Amino acid sequence: MKHLLFLSGAVLTSALTSQAAMRIVYSENFNDFSITSKTNGVHALGGASAAVTYREFFSSTGLVNDTGSTLNFTSDGVANRTRGAGVWLDTREWSPGTVTVTFDISGFVAATGVDSGSFLQTYTASGVDDTNAVGVDIHGSFNGGVVLSGTATSSTLGDSTAITADGTSLTHTFTYAGEEEIGLFIVHQAVNGDPGGTSAAFSLDNLVVVAETIPLPVQPNIVLFYVDDLGQQDIQLNELDNLCPYDTPNITKLASQAMNFTSGYSPAPSCSPSRAAINNGQHPAKTRFTHVSLDDVDDGKSSQLLIAPYLELQIDRNLLTSAEALAANGYATGHSGKWHQGLNAANYGFQTVNEDRGAHRGMSPDRLDPDAFASDTNASYPLTTERYFPYSAEFPDGIRYPVDEVTDSAIAFMDANKDGPFFLNLCHWMVHWPVLTRNEDLLKYYCTKFGVIYDSDLRDSMGDVKDWTTPGQTNPYFGAMVTTVDWSLGRIVDYLETTDDPRNPGKKLIETTYIFFTSDNGGAEQHGQEVISDNAPFKYGKTNPEEGGVRVPFVVSGPGILADSEVHEMVNQLDLFPTFLTLTDTTIDAADYDELSGLDIAPVLYGEATQVLDALDKPRDFLFWHFPHYSHMKSSLRSGDYKILKSFETGVYELYRLYDGLDANGDPVRLDIEEANDLVASTDPEDVTALAELTAMIEGAFVDYNAELPYLNPDYTGVDPATVAAPDVNTFTGETRLAELTIVSSGPKIVEASVLYRGGPTAGKTDVVTDEFILGMREPATTSVDGYTVSAVIPESITAYCFLLVDENGYMQFTSEVSSPLLVTVPDALAHWPLDEVSGSQAADISGNGHHATVTGAEWTVGVDGGALYFDGGADADADYVVIPVGAVSGINNQISIAMWVYGGTTQPAQDSVFHSRDASDNRIHSILIPWSSGTVVWDAGYDSVADASDRVSKGTDAAIYKGVWNHWVFTKDTTEPAGVGSMVIYLNGSVYDTDTGTYPMSGMNTTWLGSGKDATLSFEGLLDEVMLYDVALTGAEVATLYASYTLPSDYQTWLLNYPGLSDVTFEGDPEQDGIATGLEFVLNGTPTESGEVILPQVDATDENFTFTFTRSADAVPFTEQIFQYGASLSGWTDLNITEPRASEVSLGSISGGLQPVTVTIPKSMAVDGKLFGRLKVLSVVD
Known part of the structure; x- marks a missing residue:
């Protein structure tokens, strides 16, 4: 059964305040309670003797569960019958040491008799009355305990057992050797043949088990398993209206050993900002990294009222990252898979980096090409030797999977670093577009499952591979992708379960590792005409701040976390950074910690709290998403049951009530998670209050997070130029490197300005940046008091810049780019x-x-x-x-x-x-x-x-x-x-x-x-x-x-061939091996509109004329006009126009490979000293 951490507040508070360092390891409020299998949980007991091993007499006899939340026990009239309730804790993953387990028994009262409603029970040595006792069980035998008395402290275990004076808790301290099970039993026994007694019944309510000083691993490992575009409804875990058709047994298995957060959220509804937020722990709005990094300075279209904020090319390298923090604490840090934050992951604290796409590389020429599928003969994409789930009539022995670099490199990193603590950031490229799989058997499996004929139903009437357009969760390619991710998770967990932990002899790595499973945003429902999946009942999907765009799977497993538990509190991936710090006992500077936007959820994971609390121990009041992009340009905020959205284009709010509190089981009562019933106009007092409160919250969040909102577009149709600031003179002074821009003073003034570095050092995707200032950075510019002058000092490493301006009317614009050689003077060469x-x-x-x-x-x-x-x-x-x-x-x-x-x-x-x-x-x-x-x-x-x-x-x-x-x-x-x-x-x-x-x-x-x-x-x-x-x-x-300062000859690929005097040498310039050995050979393919110049080498005259020969593809579109230029030097050229015949009019002769020769002859009289150069320029083509 699921263990719900929604207990009575009074009981929980009592337990936590009296034991400061305790963790709730089990809880039960007995709502709709029933007898279950012999796993962690509460069990009713029945038997002739309390000395019998409790596993031998599980029974429901005498157990009555009323409609309320009380577990009641009654006598069945049989003499010497024992009745009781017990809790068994599987503690085999605990480390040996001194352990104190505290059981909250404040809910135990006598139901009848002289002590009805009281904790203390009457006890008569002669046995004429019933006996009620609390005992602690080790190894499944009821070895000893204490009678329910506020002063009794006896135990046959040789350890310490005591009940508090007010009878609210029982504490048992003992030396734990490992591989033991601990149980608590509250027992009622009728003795001396008196089945009735004076206390024939008792009840138990809100049982809480709290363990203090449970030994947890020192510096546990952290594995973040991060999936791309996986919606909460794309796995078999949080199924709401319909069962998920995609098979995810490993995710389900992990959840059975973990805590599942049903209200888990990503920081943003798109990829890059969520990843960056996990990386640096700060809200995307705060870092102004709210969408995919583009470094886009294009002006808006005339049809757009608003334009999105500028996005830098990479996240700020000055922000402390979780990888850097953990590395400083002795952790090996490794990234495998998708990064998508501009610069390489090595720039942000990861010591081992692999950004390969693995099995998710594009398939050519299409996703059904037989040669593109993984196979034993495909050297690039081989198959595993082992077989895995799913098993079906078609594949009774299971399916082999394409060898996956992302998974393999992650396992290799863990294996190489298992001698010390490690932090693995495993980020799959799946299940992002393109929707495809290299696993042909898995694709066939899903075709069969979805009633699709492989592969005819995947092609159109012309036999071409078609888009999948059937609505819902029916796409067989996508199903294969989801199950491949699940397979990868299974391999990671299997490695941890089967690998010894060198730091903790006798334990496997799984016992000292926390696994966080989640996704970067809600599911992507459609791409072009392709239907990918369906987030229903949630509204919309990726790139939308509605529930479907930000609700994600969120599962956490590891030592000290209650297995098979479910929590409905709102959590966000922003919480991971501070949680990592707590789990690993890592400290950072207070100033850095104060910058973190998330909250530490370790107390919830450990069972120390049922709510996510801030530094002042106040429950989280809201979560906020900011997405000022695309045509919808919205932000949203959820607080409790309500959610508000704001459209920037219209300024209109939407209000939805997702839930209506909790039911008796502690489950949220679903109301409008579809976000279908806008309550903005509601007159219900609760809705009116919620609208006012959430409006204030979201407007406050814009300010608190320094969120950059969309700007007015100066190029929008009908905008009066007089309402837009007009840049005037842009100057750069080399000696001081001061860039200065003046604004026409008769127009609007500038209220915000930045300088964008448009040229300078880069590191690409593979290297660590050593320069402080690099291409794509955005830095604040200085605006004069009057708002009509903008200036910035340009770093010496920057070779081009422009200004970003926002005027007082809210219009944003970019100035023209200023670039080298003005910015940098190169010293004179020796x-x-x-x-x-x-x-x-x-x-x-x-x-x-x-x-x-x-x-x-x-x-x-x-x-x-x-x-x-x-x-x-x-x-x-x-x-x-x-x-x-x-x-x-x-x-x-x-x-x-x-x-x-x-x-x-x-x-x-x-x-x-x-x-x-x-x-x-x-x-x-x-x-x-x-x-x-x-x-x-x-x-x-x-x-x-x-x-x-x-x-x-x-x-x-x-x-x-x-x-x-x-x-x-x-x-x-x-x-x-x-x-x-x-x-x-x-x-x-x-x-x-x-x-x-x-x-x-x-x-x-x-x-x-x-x-x-x-x-x-x-x-x-x-x-x-x-x-x-x-x-x-x-x-x-x-x-x-x-x-x-140099400009390479721009053309189609130019080939080295036949330098003067080397006609007998074959260079790489002859890719078709056609044997042409005169002039510079190159091939013109496709339909270019214009090319730059291609310079042919000089050729010695052998007869009366110079002959230049080049080749082009026979099937290329014929050119309307070419200009051939010749000259005796490289500084003087003479035009020779050529009208090229169509391919059909040219005899290819003996030339192979579908090439045509084009020959140009220049009279020898044009040469100087017997030398001549030639070059070719293509002007246009025939459509």
Whole structure:
């Protein structure tokens, strides 16, 4: 049976106030009580002797349960008959030690006799009267106890048993050795053949069992099992009107060992804000992180009256997170699965991070493709060897599941960290869109269950996979997703149940681990035409602040938590952070704790309280949701039985009464959880009072949480421009980095302003951010007293910004973006080799310092900006390299920056040296390999003669990073800052790629090469362009500005093929292997509207004309016009218009792969010194 923690307030208060450190471990108010199985609970006893093991005489004889809440016992007229009530506690999960168990027996009174209505009973030694006693049971035998007397303290157990003087409680203290069961029995026995006696009946009411100093695990583990878009009605646990058709046996099993909160809520009706709120413990409205992180500065549409607040790209890294707090207390912290909070989880205190999608990756070309399902032959998605639920006629032995990275990495983290406490944040990508499953057998199972024919009913009349449009909980794909999540939970629990806890010998990890199972928001009911599920009877779903959008499963298991219990108190995932702190005995600064928006629910979990209380021991008064997004733009608040919603577009309130108090069993009386009957206009006094109180609450919440409300849209049709603030002059002063914006003083003034960082360092999804200020951040700007000037100091690392303005009339707007090179000035280079010479053996230095380099073997071609050099990686007999003069490097010591554009080829997969330098003693001072062996980018810098070693930064990466694509690499080293450790940083395309420390000096650089190592070893294969050398360590902002100063040739993918003189070499530029070996080959696919320029390399004249040949897909839409340009240099071009024939008009000849050749011929007379360049630009296409 469910154990309901809704007891009589007087009884509970009495128990708790008299025993300060107690936990309720069992409670029963006897409403609709009945005899149950031999589990934790109350049992009636009957038998010839109280000495008999109580498990041997369970009986309902003499037990009467009236319609009220009193458990009554009467004599059946048999002599020497024992009658009683007992509570058995399964304490086998308790740790050994001294235990005090207190039983509240204030409800025990005599029903008849001289002591009717009194706790104390008359006891006559001669036995002419009945005997009533309270006893404590160990190991199932009624070994001893005390007669019901306020002063009796006897016990045959050798421990301490006592009843309080006023007869309200019995306390038993004993040494607990483990693996024992404890019982309390209140016994009435008729003796000496007198079945009637003078106290022939007694009753028991509101029995509360409280345990003090129950040993709990020290630093228990925490597992947060977080599901995406799982509604409360999507599992077989909180079923209301209809049974849930999705099989979730593991969730149900967990709930049977846990506490289930039927009024569990997410902090927000959408993904990111809920996750962030759990992470930092603060309400989404308070952190202004109320929806999916977008960094969206688009203006509103003309049809929108309101526009949503701006959302930052990531959550504030300065907010303390639960992972950081637990890590400081010695916890290993690990995240597996979906993060969705902008930056990688490693930026927020997680030491082990895996954000793979697991089995929920998209399926191509569709969700019924046979090759996309998991199988024994699918290397990317294999199946488990074990079989699991469900079992059916079609699958009597169960079903195998796709191996899931999210689950496996979570188990691997626990296993690697089980020697110490751990915090696992397991966040599934399921059951979020796309609705699909790689488990074909499970999909077939649900098709059979739902009466769907696999797979014909899943396709339309043309045989294409169709959207599922049948209403309700009928989607077989979604059912498979839900059960897959349940399977994952089962694997996590199974690992914990079967794995020994090294810190607690004799125990399994499950005995020292708390599991929190919940979801980020209510269920998503529909996506486009696809019907996903149904939250009924709750209203709406995800992205709505009604019940269907925020009501979620909420189950907690672990040591000290009453199994199979149900609580109807409102709880929110905001409560997890403070609860984690209590469960793990973790402390944080008081200032940080005061910022937490949730409440500690540990007292409820332990049974110490039946209500969620705040710091002043006052019950929670409301929960609040703020969602100023999409067209509905609403906020809501629930207090007690009532819920209020506010629409920002209309300003109208809605009021609903979800429940009408509690029934006799302590269950909420359902009234309008459908939110169908708006009571705003009700004249009922209760409703009128509720409307006034909740209106004040929600308006107060906007203020208390500093909630950002929707703004008026200045682009809305009909808005008078005179009512909107008008930005005037936007200036930036480089010396002070002060950005200043003036507003036209004849119009509205500015009341709130922020500066948005639109360019600067980023870390993507994999790295930890080291910069204080990064792309996507929002910082407060200063508004002048008169409201007509806005200013902000822009950090040096930021390369672009704009202002967000809110004027006095409530209109929000964004200013134009100000970007580099205005914001950052890059220092002058010590040497700059643009490699634009076209021919010859000299690479000119254009820095003005005259450090011209010498070219050997490398061939001139076209690069990022003008020319470039091609290095063949040792493909021919002659080595390719460039020698940098000693004068360019000899003065470098403590600081250096090396910048270059690199396009790696694929003929040589590794050992590609792009920069190498040695001193006069042949000691290596620098070595940059992109890549070294095993695909590792390596930079060795500096040399220490004592250690005979260099400082090193290295990072393994995918070949796609450095092969077949232009990338801008910058390598900086400063041996003096930070003091004592120095720094080395590798930048890739303007952002930090990897970092390390480094103090070894770089003095004495002598012989230095580009494109090769010492003595032409480790030869590079590919192109180098725009090589720069600095005797300072560039900052991140300077690197970003340098990168932004270049514009890569924008086109469809460009292929390296047939550099001059290399017609016998096959490059990756020939993906179709069609053998074309003239000019630069590339393939044009699809229907582009316009492309940028694609530069073809120069070609030597062999006959009377130059011939440039490229290829395009035969089935691509023909182009209306192309412009081919040719020139003898990269600075002067002549147009040659081409009208391309349609595919059907071109003979493909012997070309394979569905490609057509397009050939352009230029007269030889156009060349200079026998050299000519060509480039192509596509202008438009035929629809």
